[in-house]
Amino acid sequence: MSTYTVINPSTAEPVTEVALATVEQTDALIERAQEAFPAWRDLAPGARATLLRRFAAVVDDHIDELAELEVRNAGHTWSNATWEAGNVRDVLNYYSAAPERLFGRQIPVAGGVNLTFHEPLGVVGVIVPWNFPMPIAGWGFAPALAAGNCVVLKPAELTPLTAIRIAELALEAGLPEGVFTVIPGKGSVVGERFVTHPLVRKICFTGSTEVGKQIMAGCADQVKRCTLELGGKSANVVFADADLAKAAATAPYAVFDNAGQDCCARSRILVERSAYDEFLGLLEPAVKGMKVLDPGDRSSEMGPLISARQRETVQGFLDEVDVAYTGSAPAGDGFWLPPTVVLAESPDERIWREEVFGPVVAVMPFDDEQDAIDKANDTEYGLSGSVFTRDLGRALRVSRGVAAGNLSVNSHASVRYWTPFGGYKQSGLGRELGPDAPQAFTEEKNVFISDE
Ligand code: NAD
Secondary structure, three states: OOEEEEEEOOOOEEEEEEEOOOHHHHHHHHHHHHHHHHHHHHOOHHHHHHHHHHHHHHHHHOHHHHHHHHHHHHOOOHHHHHHHHHHHHHHHHHHOOOHHHOOOOEEOOOOEEEEEEEEEOOEEEEEOOOOOHHHHHHHHHHHHHHOOOEEEEEOOOOOOHHHHHHHHHHHHOOOOOOOEEEOOOOHHHHHHHHHHOOOEEEEEEEOOHHHHHHHHHHHHOOOOEEEEEOOOOOEEEEOOOOOHHHHHHHHHHHHHHHHHOOOOOOOEEEEEHHHHHHHHHHHHHHHHOOOEOOOOOOOOOEOOOOOHHHHHHHHHHHOOOOEEEEOOOOOOOOOOOOOEEEEOOOOOOHHHHOOOOOOEEEEEEEOOHHHHHHHHHOOOOOOEEEEEOOOHHHHHHHHHHOOOOEEEEOOOOOOOOOOOEOOOHHHEEOOEOOOOHHHHHEEEEEEEEEOO
């Protein structure tokens, strides 16, 4: 059996070995999930809700343990990792209300009664990237389970440890065997098998746009449902009338959080030309003041990149441009890079167009509202974005004008589990989270009953 050596990105030291599942093992676990499905589907809604609440409570009892695992496995800062484990708990609690509220409709028709039902799909395959292993897993498995599906979940090769532990906690909470199964393995083996296995009825994929396109093409063969949460190149648009001090103080955190390995990273800052110099003057101390420290240090605000390879990729972008200035980063064997600011010279530069997925931000001036919208939209992506202005009308016009799924005004909030999340254009397909997420894991059935 092949194994994968998990590396601590802060030190480049090995942490543990994880067995990688084969196609045969994947098949057996998918079949076991299918066997568990009828009983899970038919469980009384209140009983399923209770089990999900218990699952949330057991996760809550293990927040520190899960956070420690993530600090070691993914180099996430302690404050991020504890938030992430708490997010799994909160999302489970939120969707634990869904089984008892999975309403159908009674639709007026002639000659009888018409009812609709939301029926679970069966086995759902969730494929998770390495950048936010815990939350992204939860955004898939919690609503899927709540809607009565069984879930098989593949964590990223680089970051399997928290998902493996969460699956153990599910059993401890009393979820029946086979209802929620984590299968560590390669994308090309386990992930692809989710796509090709006929018993997996939906793929919930988060990852790169490139792999997302392959998944979508693969799903077409069986008309398999899929949702895709893909890459981003989001703009942070700062108008001259904004609270520039607030805009500059928060901009670094909107891109350098998680060392920039965030699909919602505001990696392009657009600043109205009349405020450009003042904004840059305020931005520099904010960037240099970021605490880039060992992620286990409770005050650390940014940790290392996930891998040597990721650092090389990011460095490749930096080698093509002049860096304006950087913050600091620890020396040592981990995969560290300091927060880095680049003044983009042309919208054709790779650093302006491509997702860097590292602690790099590019800044560019704009002339007026229309120019800001045009520049923000000059990308194949459309995931998130921010608008800083004191003019409410302008905030609305620009928010509506930017072709992206998640906009924030005078804030950088991206993902809140109460609200729908997803991308326009090549940033994705479908929505996750929010009150409607469980429906996306169901088929809507229509039943007509004649009154004759
Ligand atoms: P990736 O696409 O390389 O891998 C994502 C997952 O897919 C991993 O588990 C991987 O093993 C699996 N995979 C790879 N090849 C596969 C295949 N052929 N079939 C099935 N599964 C396969 O992405 P990554 O490098 O892990 O993550 C970074 C990317 O994820 C970035 O582009 C980022 O923007 C994106 N992302 C998007 C969101 C979002 O919500 N939109 C959130 C986080 C990350």
